[in-house]
Amino acid sequence: MTTTETPRELPRRMEPPESPVSEPFWAATRERRLLVQWCLDCEKSVFYPRETCPGCLGTNLEWREASGNGTLYAFTVNHLSPNPAGGEGPFAVAIVELAEGPRMMTNVVGLPLDELKVGMELQVTWDELTDGRHYPMFEPPGGSK
Amino acid sequence: MSTTSIRGASAIVGVADDASPTGQLEIGGRALEAAMIEQALSDAGLTIADVDGVCHTGSSMALAEYLGVHPRFTESTNTGGSSFEVHVEHAAAAIAAGLAEVVISVYASTPRGDRARAGGAGGSWGRRPPFGGGPNPGAEWEMPSGIRMPMGAYALAATRHMALYGTTPEQLAQIAVSTRQWATKNPKARYQDPITIDDVLSSPMQTSPLHLLDCCLVTDGAGAFVMTSAERAKSLRKAPAYVLGVGTCHDHAMISQMPDLSTTAGTISGPAAFGMAGIKPSDVDLLMGYDSFTITALLHLEDLGFCEKGEGGPFAEDGKLGPGGSFPMNTNGGGLSYTHPGMYGMFLLVEAVRQLRGESGQRQLSNPNIAVAHGSGGALSCMSTVVLGTEAALS
Numbered sequence: 001m002t003t004t005e006t007p008r009e010l011p012r013r014m015e016p017p018e019s020p021v022s023e024p025f026w027a028a029t030r031e032r033r034l035l036v037q038w039c040l041d042c043e044k045s046v047f048y049p050r051e052t053c054p055g056c057l058g059t060n061l062e063w064r065e066a067s068g069n070g071t072l073y074a075f076t077v078n079h080l081s082p083n084p085a086g087g088e089g090p091f092a093v094a095i096v097e098l099a100e101g102p103r104m105m106t107n108v109v110g111l112p113l114d115e116l117k118v119g120m121e122l123q124v125t126w127d128e129l130t131d132g133r134h135y136p137m138f139e140p141p142g143g144s145k
Numbered sequence: 146m147s148t149t150s151i152r153g154a155s156a157i158v159g160v161a162d163d164a165s166p167t168g169q170l171e172i173g174g175r176a177l178e179a180a181m182i183e184q185a186l187s188d189a190g191l192t193i194a195d196v197d198g199v200c201h202t203g204s205s206m207a208l209a210e211y212l213g214v215h216p217r218f219t220e221s222t223n224t225g226g227s228s229f230e231v232h233v234e235h236a237a238a239a240i241a242a243g244l245a246e247v248v249i250s251v252y253a254s255t256p257r258g259d260r261a262r263a264g265g266a267g268g269s270w271g272r273r274p275p276f277g278g279g280p281n282p283g284a285e286w287e288m289p290s291g292i293r294m295p296m297g298a299y300a301l302a303a304t305r306h307m308a309l310y311g312t313t314p315e316q317l318a319q320i321a322v323s324t325r326q327w328a329t330k331n332p333k334a335r336y337q338d339p340i341t342i343d344d345v346l347s348s349p350m351q352t353s354p355l356h357l358l359d360c361c362l363v364t365d366g367a368g369a370f371v372m373t374s375a376e377r378a379k380s381l382r383k384a385p386a387y388v389l390g391v392g393t394c395h396d397h398a399m400i401s402q403m404p405d406l407s408t409t410a411g412t413i414s415g416p417a418a419f420g421m422a423g424i425k426p427s428d429v430d431l432l433m434g435y436d437s438f439t440i441t442a443l444l445h446l447e448d449l450g451f452c453e454k455g456e457g458g459p460f461a462e463d464g465k466l467g468p469g470g471s472f473p474m475n476t477n478g479g480g481l482s483y484t485h486p487g488m489y490g491m492f493l494l495v496e497a498v499r500q501l502r503g504e505s506g507q508r509q510l511s512n513p514n515i516a517v518a519h520g521s522g523g524a525l526s527c528m529s530t531v532v533l534g535t536e537a538a539l540s
Contacts, residue, residue, distance in 0.1 A: 016289045048286045074406050076300035077353040084291035093292045095301055095401050105287045105401040118308035
């Protein structure tokens with residue numbers, strides 16, 4: 001079995017398509033702000049963005065700014081694909097648990113890959129996309145090591 | 146709610162599958178599906194004229210039209226790799242309720258042949274709509290991370306399991322080693338040479354902690370099964386594999402939405418199926434546990450109750466899953482070494498039935514009475530458990 005593939009012409013990072021319900025999320029990333037939806041009836045965060053709360057199906061949702069703090073829930077070092085954050089070599093794909101509760105898939109940057117540890121504290125950092133939006137990534141508190 | 150009407154009310158009475166050590170099959174598409182259906186019906190001693198129920202992961206309507214069948218039970222559930230266990234569940238309920246009498250399900254997929262014909266194109270997971278169509282949040286919330294799918298999803302589960310429970314790369318590798326030992330006894334298996342833990346750990350890292358040999362194959366393959374009522378099964382060609390218990394649960398579609406990356410919905414589907422069958426994990430003679438990756442199989446061992454949560458690594462590391470071991474798993478060589486055309490769950494059922502009939506050749510177990518086919522679909526998303534048993538297990 002071979003893992004080589006014909007090279008494909010792709011942007012450095014696959015630009016996230018923007019669904020109508022998530023427009024406020026992506027608009028905020030233009031100012032490097034991380035927003036998370038909340039259900040005011042359940043008092044729970046909702047992520048990914050939805051038209052209705054998964055739980056009560058209510059529509060009493062609002063956007064709140066997240067702290068940008070989180071912890072590393074799970075990670076994998078991808079040896080096969082181009083690094084969407086730029087640069088050569090393997091890179092970290094992760095699920096980060098935000099302090100506010102929800103988990104999101106992202107990249108962890110700013111530290112040697114062998115220092116990744118489940119449970120470690122992280123903070124949001126931003127990767128500029130071609131259209132002025134930013135992609136939320138995470139790094140150790142205080143920035144790159 | 147009573148479930149006793151499903152237990153033992155139906156049986157798998159015909160099976161067929163095909164794969165090749167080359168990884169490639171000569172034909173594909175409907176022609177291959179039709180060949181599988183014909184073989185499975187012949188195996189049962191039935192003909193297409195007997196069929197009144199059709200299952201397919203694409204369109205059961207289109208398949209039935211192609212076959213010239215006018216089914217009164219139709220089933221197009223697609224939960225990825227576990228689809229065929231779900232088909233058994235639904236067909237068992239339909240047969241028990243009198244909605245159908247002879248139900249077929251078929252699968253044929255030829256990614257290698259297709260790739261050869263298309264000049265190398267492939268690898269669309271995450272960029273295409275999810276199973277069954279509809280919106281694709283994965284394109285917005287997962288794929289921009291650069292995750293390699295599907296293996297990245299399973300790698301995330303593996304690092305989480307390692308961090309929580311101390312599971313080691315060697316323990317995961319042993320699952321690939323034991324499975325390959327079984328494949329040495331399957332003349333249709335893609336890979337039939339034994340491997341060692343070192344071979345697995347020195348194979349190229351794909352997306353950590355999964356090495357190449359922790360990952361399933363990509364091969365052409367096809368299969369089919371035929372189910373009917375327990376009553377009609379008694380008069381057919383082969384010993385029936387009775388459906389004793391069924392259970393299904395999915396708790397997410399995208400891996401980033403999985404409630405707990407170290408625990409699958411098998412903790413729901415497994416006990417449901419075992420409860421319906423009236424069995425304990427210790428009663429199971431054979432586990433056919435979906436092995437898209439070594440971590441996938443490890444999670445089934447825990448979540449179906451064959452060992453405690455977190456103990457899958459130590460459970461597997463002594464080689465008990467392989468030939469001669471105390472807990473045989475994936476005797477056909479699994480998705481890791483036999484075949485994996487994309488939705489592997491069909492092959493779990495086919496091997497389980499053959500083992501219960503005593504038709505598994507060099508890899509035949511000694512008089513198994515209860516076999517479990519446990520499918521996993523999506524990104525550890527949909528778990529579906531089928532308990533099959535011989536006549537002896539029925540009473």
